[in-house]
Structures are given as C-alpha cells and as structure tokens.
Amino acid sequence: MSPSQSQKPILIAGAGLASLLFARSLLRARIPFLVFERDASVSFRGQGYRLRLSEEGLSAIEAVLGAEGFKIFWDACGKTGGSGFAALDAITGEQIAVGGGGGGTGQGRDGEKERERAAEGEEKKKGPTELLASREGKIVGISRGEMRRIFMEGSEEFIRWSHHVTGYEVTAEGVRAVFADGSKSVEGSLLVGGEGIYSKVARQLSPKLKVYDTGARGIHGQAPSGAFKRLGEGVWRVVDNDNPNGKAFMITNVRPGDMDDPNVEFGWTMGGPPGSIKAPNDNYSLIGKPAADLAKELTKNWHPRIRPLFEQMVESEAAFWKITCSTPGGVPEWENEPRVTVIGDAVHSMTPAGGIGANTAVRDSALLGRLLYEAGGYKEGLTAAYEKEMRVYASEAVATSYGLAHGSMGITIDENSKTV
Known part of the structure; x- marks a missing residue:
C-alpha cells in the first residue's frame, strides 16, 4: 500500500x-x-562483505518488516552451526584458542564450556568479547x-x-x-x-x-564455495602472527548447504593494524585486481587449507577498505x-x-x-x-x-x- x-x-x-x-x-x-x-x-x-546479525539486530528488522516480511528475510539468511567460532593459525592451519593462547579444540559441548570460560577470562583481562550466535543457537548472516x-x-x-x-x-x-x-x-x-x-x-x-581514520586497513573478497571446503562449516578467524608489518587476520563464514554449489560464492574479509595492509600509492579507492593481487601476496605463505580462498578469488570483487570509528x-x-x-x-x-x-x-x-x-x-x-x-x-x-x-x-x- x-x-x-x-x-x-x-x-x-x-x-x-x-x-x-x-x-x-x-x-x-x-x-x-x-x-x-x-x-x-x-x-x-x-x-561489500557478509554481515553477521545479533539478536538485537534481528529483532529490529523483524519489528519493521512484520511477520510476513521477516519470514522472507529470515529464509534468505544463512544459518551457520558446525564448530561455531574457531581460530586458525594462518601458517600451520592448526586451530588455536579463541583468546589467542594454546590448548583446546573448541569442539562439542565441552569445547563450548571451555570457550565460555576462556571468554569470561579474556573479558576480565582485556575488556569486551565477541558474541556470535543469535537465534536457534546459530550464527546468522546475510550479504x-x-x-x-x-x-x-x-x-x-x-x-x-x-x-x-x-x-x-x-x-x-x-x-x-x-x-x-x-x-x-x-x-x-x-x-x-x-x-x-x-x-x-x-x-x-x-x-x-x-569519524576517525584508525589507520588500520583491510581487503574484502570472495571465492566459489568449493574453495572453502577444507575449512568446513563455521565462522573462522585466521590469524597471521608472522606478517612482518603487523599481525593480520581474515574472517569468513562458511555456511552449510551451499558448499557443493559451484554457483555460490562465499565472502571473506582481511584486516590488520596500521601498516600491515598497504594499497598502491595509498589509494584505498582501488577495487578489483590491485586489491586481489595484494591479498594473494599477503597470503602466499598461508597454509594450503586456507590459500584456495585467495587463489580462487573472484578478482573483480576485491576491494580495499579503511577501518574507521566514531x-x-x-x-x-x-x-x-x-x-x-x-x-x-x-x-x-x-x-x-x-x-x-x-x-x-x-x-x-x-x-x-x-x-x-x-x-x-x-x-x-x-x-x-x-x-x-x-x-x-x-x-x-x-x-x-x-x-x-x-x-x-x-x-x-x-x-x-x-x-x-
């Protein structure tokens, strides 16, 4: 109407x-x-990249769209379960504790309790922590x-x-x-x-x-879903502590049901502290191949489990971005x-x-x-x-x-x- x-x-x-x-x-x-x-x-x-939705965000969207409209929205969202949130070492491909230390696979019910205890400890030591799951125990995301x-x-x-x-x-x-x-x-x-x-x-x-320029930079990209098979379902943060310009990271959401469809692409986002990711001539408006080339160069020593995300990336979709904050x-x-x-x-x-x-x-x-x-x-x-x-x-x-x-x-x- x-x-x-x-x-x-x-x-x-x-x-x-x-x-x-x-x-x-x-x-x-x-x-x-x-x-x-x-x-x-x-x-x-x-x-841009795929967005993760919290319960507060979903409730706000539901309040605006109403029951009928929200069902259309909800059906379009990806719901990720699997291992939930896990961190990988970019060089070894091995899983590391979410808080950055060693030990624990973070899998199963015991792993969930372990992650909760680790998160509580990290919050006391470092401040806020990330909460990923929203509804039905799933991590909900949409582009x-x-x-x-x-x-x-x-x-x-x-x-x-x-x-x-x-x-x-x-x-x-x-x-x-x-x-x-x-x-x-x-x-x-x-x-x-x-x-x-x-x-x-x-x-x-x-x-x-x-709006302040934090100095930190990143790259968005995407690749066919098959490139993500060796990661498996879950939200993954890959951390490269060996980057000579400062610790870099990549985060991606691998959804169930789409991994075998060659027509579906998943996205990933790289980021890092000031100086770790530099665009040619500091031109962060560049998109496409220049951004893709830098992403491939930064990840050339990463583990074979992770490299397909970059080796098979859709170069035209790559883009630099500035990390800003109010x-x-x-x-x-x-x-x-x-x-x-x-x-x-x-x-x-x-x-x-x-x-x-x-x-x-x-x-x-x-x-x-x-x-x-x-x-x-x-x-x-x-x-x-x-x-x-x-x-x-x-x-x-x-x-x-x-x-x-x-x-x-x-x-x-x-x-x-x-x-x-």
Whole structure:
C-alpha cells in the first residue's frame, strides 16, 4: 500500500541498509517519504562483505518488516552451526584458542564450556568479547546486497537515484535537502541523514559528529564455495602472527548447504593494524585486481587449507577498505535540530570488530520508524526523543567495537586523531 500524500514527506539521504529499512518502516506506516541516493542504481557499486546479525539486530528488522516480511528475510539468511567460532593459525592451519593462547579444540559441548570460560577470562583481562550466535543457537548472516534488495521492496518508486545530498536548508515549516548541483528537494517535514561515514548531513548538523581514520586497513573478497571446503562449516578467524608489518587476520563464514554449489560464492574479509595492509600509492579507492593481487601476496605463505580462498578469488570483487570509528567515548550530544537527525554510520561508525555496526544501524531505523508511527508522522520533539534513546545503546556499541579493535589490532584513537 502506498504512503498517504496528505503530509509532507520524510526526506532520507542515502540508500544504505539503515536508510532502506527506515523507509520500509514508513511505507508500512503509510507515512510519505523520498530517498535520495548519489549512486545511479542499487548495483552501482560493490555490496561489500557478509554481515553477521545479533539478536538485537534481528529483532529490529523483524519489528519493521512484520511477520510476513521477516519470514522472507529470515529464509534468505544463512544459518551457520558446525564448530561455531574457531581460530586458525594462518601458517600451520592448526586451530588455536579463541583468546589467542594454546590448548583446546573448541569442539562439542565441552569445547563450548571451555570457550565460555576462556571468554569470561579474556573479558576480565582485556575488556569486551565477541558474541556470535543469535537465534536457534546459530550464527546468522546475510550479504549487504541481499539485505538492501529485501529492505527496498515496495519502496522503489520513492527512491531518487543520482541525487547526491550535500546539505540541507531548514525552512519556516519544514526542511529541504540540497544537492551537489545546487538544486533543492521538495519541502519535507523531516530530513534523516543516512549516507554513511561521509555524511554531509551529519557534518552540517554538528561538528561533534566525527569519524576517525584508525589507520588500520583491510581487503574484502570472495571465492566459489568449493574453495572453502577444507575449512568446513563455521565462522573462522585466521590469524597471521608472522606478517612482518603487523599481525593480520581474515574472517569468513562458511555456511552449510551451499558448499557443493559451484554457483555460490562465499565472502571473506582481511584486516590488520596500521601498516600491515598497504594499497598502491595509498589509494584505498582501488577495487578489483590491485586489491586481489595484494591479498594473494599477503597470503602466499598461508597454509594450503586456507590459500584456495585467495587463489580462487573472484578478482573483480576485491576491494580495499579503511577501518574507521566514531568517538570512542560514545555518541556525543549536540544541539537538537527538530527537523534533522541522523542514523547508522552517519552518527556512529564502528570498526568491524564484533560485527556490531550494522546491527546498531537497523536499531536506529526501527526506533525512529516506531516513534514516527506512534506520532502519526513528524511531531515537535520527536528527533530529540530519538536521539536521547539512540545515544544510550549506540554509545555502548561504539565502546565495545572500539575496545575489541584496540585489543585485537592495537588501534588507538582520541579527539586529536585524523578524521575522514
């Protein structure tokens, strides 16, 4: 059912995960909206790595999509069991303790108890630890591209592609988005910035909304599912302690049911501390063969159990990425602008450690969508209420993500660090 046109639309900058799920919540509530995305289409750029979903993230998505829509989403997710979470030495191919020490295979019920005890000990010593399983004792994951496709269903006619939002203009009775060519949108009742870490809306809203470059880098890639057979089902973290430029790691999710299908590709993500992964001429916008070549070079001495992921990789899908993070102390407070707010990475960018970023972003979408539904559309004080509640859980998430990255990659940032 199409949104009612009796109200001014909610304007949404960006068509990423948080924005599209938020738009879906407005569609179900019959609140008019328009989405402005700088890309020419949903397939304009690579969709990135597979995302791991927490119970909080799944609950937020379920609240927005409803029972029928969530079933479609749930069926599209991969559910990984097997050995659960395990770590491998990149050179020997042998399994090591999740906490980085020796001993224990981590398999079976005794292994699960052992991992729990190890995690508790590590948390006391090092701070936060990763929790992977969410529903039904499984690790649930789905690709960014598939998430965007499902979230976007029904909203296509309200998306304006090739519209790069570079700012906004608050009017007497609303707000307008300002585009890169100097033109402006129709007047909306509210503008929501969801354009990610480079959000122009966030920068205009408050100078306190900063995204820091941690200096750490990574590479995304994918390969046919057959390349993963020697790993087997599970979530695997491969650690290379012999990398001369600093400890590097790779993480991947090997799902059951797809390993024998040559038409299915699994993804992997490499990362490492500052200096461990360097793009040619420090150009981290490069994609394809340059990124693939570096990944192959970095892993040429890895164990034969792991090397097929790189030797058989789809070179065109490889891409460098910067590891960024918002203020480690939490989401800052800024002077509320009633007609403008921000969601997702635009307000709380996180490191990949813990897989927390996307789960927090969809919580923003569900929360803001619910507040608008309950109010019947935009109302004075709504953005202040959203920001107050969001700031609590998002600050906890940023702190956890930063703490995990600090412990595993040696990342250290503060208010004086370089921003993106």
